[in-house]
Amino acid sequence: MxxxxxxxxxxxxxxxxxxxxxxxxxxxxxxxxxxxxxxxxxxxxxxxxxxxxxxxxxxxxxxxxxxxxxxxxxxxxxxxxxxxxxxxxxxxxxxxxxxxxxxxxxxxxxxxxxxxxxxxxxxxxxxxxxxxxxxxxxxxxxxxxxxxxxxxxxxxxxxxxxxxxxxxxxxxxxxxxxxxxxxxxxxxxxxxxxxxxxxxxxxxxxxxxxxxxxEMNFSQDEFIDLCILLGCDYCDSIRGIGPKRAVELIKQHKSIETVLDNLDKKKYEIPDNWMFKVSYSFCTCLQNVMFCIFYYEYIHAFT
The missing domain is CATH 3.40.50.1010 (5'-nuclease)
Incomplete structure (x- = not known):
């Protein structure tokens, strides 16, 4: 991504x-x-x-x-x-x-x-x-x-x-x-x-x-929303919203949901089936990620 x-x-x-x-x-x-x-x-x-x-x-x-x-x-x-x-x-x-x-x-x-x-x-x-x-x-x-x-x-x-x-x-x-x-x-x-x-x-x-x-005065959730607005592997960016504008929108509205509520739909076209909520959930559920080490003799590398 x-x-x-x-x-x-x-x-x-x-x-x-x-x-x-x-x-x-x-x-x-x-x-x-x-x-x-x-x-x-x-x-x-x-x-x-x-x-x-x-x-x-x-x-x-x-x-x-x-x-x-x-x-x-x-x-x-x-x-x-x-x-x-x-x-x-x-x-x-x-x-x-x-x-x-x-x-x-x-x-x-x-x-x-x-x-x-x-x-x-x-x-x-x-x-x-x-x-x-x-x-x-x-x-x-x-x-x-x-x-x-x-x-x-x-x-x-x-x-x-x-x-x-x-x-x-x-x-x-x-x-x-x-x-x-x-x-x-x-x-x-x-x-x-x-x-x-x-x-x-x-x-x-x-x-x-x-x-x-x-330095950007963002929470981790706001940073995730910024990254989604910029465009990632899971959803496209919104045409017309570049990096500078994306930062401004998140600073002003604090979340993508609020950004969309206040966005001029005539000026900015939101992609069909935009999966920003799924992308956000994927980025915030890492505490459930499990890992398995396959070279047990080197397990001390993690201790």
Missing amino acids: GIQGLAKLLGDNAPSSLKDNEIKNYFGRKIAIDASMSIYQFLIAVRQDGSNLTNESGETTSHLMGIFYRTIRMIENGIKPVYVFDGKPPEMKSGELEKRKERREEAQKALEKAEEVGDVENVEKFNRRLVKVTKEHNEECKQLLALMGIPYVDAPGEAEAQCAALVKSGKVFATGTEDMDALTFGSSVLLRHLTFSEARKMPIKEINLNRVLD
């Missing part, structure tokens, strides 16, 4: 909530890593000749190499990673999944055209858009993590929600993902760029949820 424009919005409205940091400064910390997001990053990363890493049989190994070396880097810096894998996506996400399917079909057609004319740049671009993390990718990474002695969690649903639940329960310090929705789910600390290649020389971007709420 991505939140449209949230990173820039926080930079503009809550700058004290963001800071750049070095990986060495998280020594001794347990961090829940969004496995699917990390695997996707490794799969779209290509070598200088434009090809993926493969074994002797030609099978892609980019995801395994990525997991292995990024995990080693974290361990060398004293971090105790816990990888969290996506479970079954919620029914309310079916619309977004259908859109992604359509975009992949469009990318496939564009790729075929690019290959016909020998457009190398677009071949690479559209190949990346066709990348999808499969069940096989996940299972191979779980086997590798088990062999490395690294704990992992199979989430009942969204990995980011499970990461946030682990943070809220005090089992880990932060969520490591590029998806800003971990904040919406209540992760008090979000770390971006944690699993990026060291060669990219990008600092870790730490975002503190409590500072976000304090």
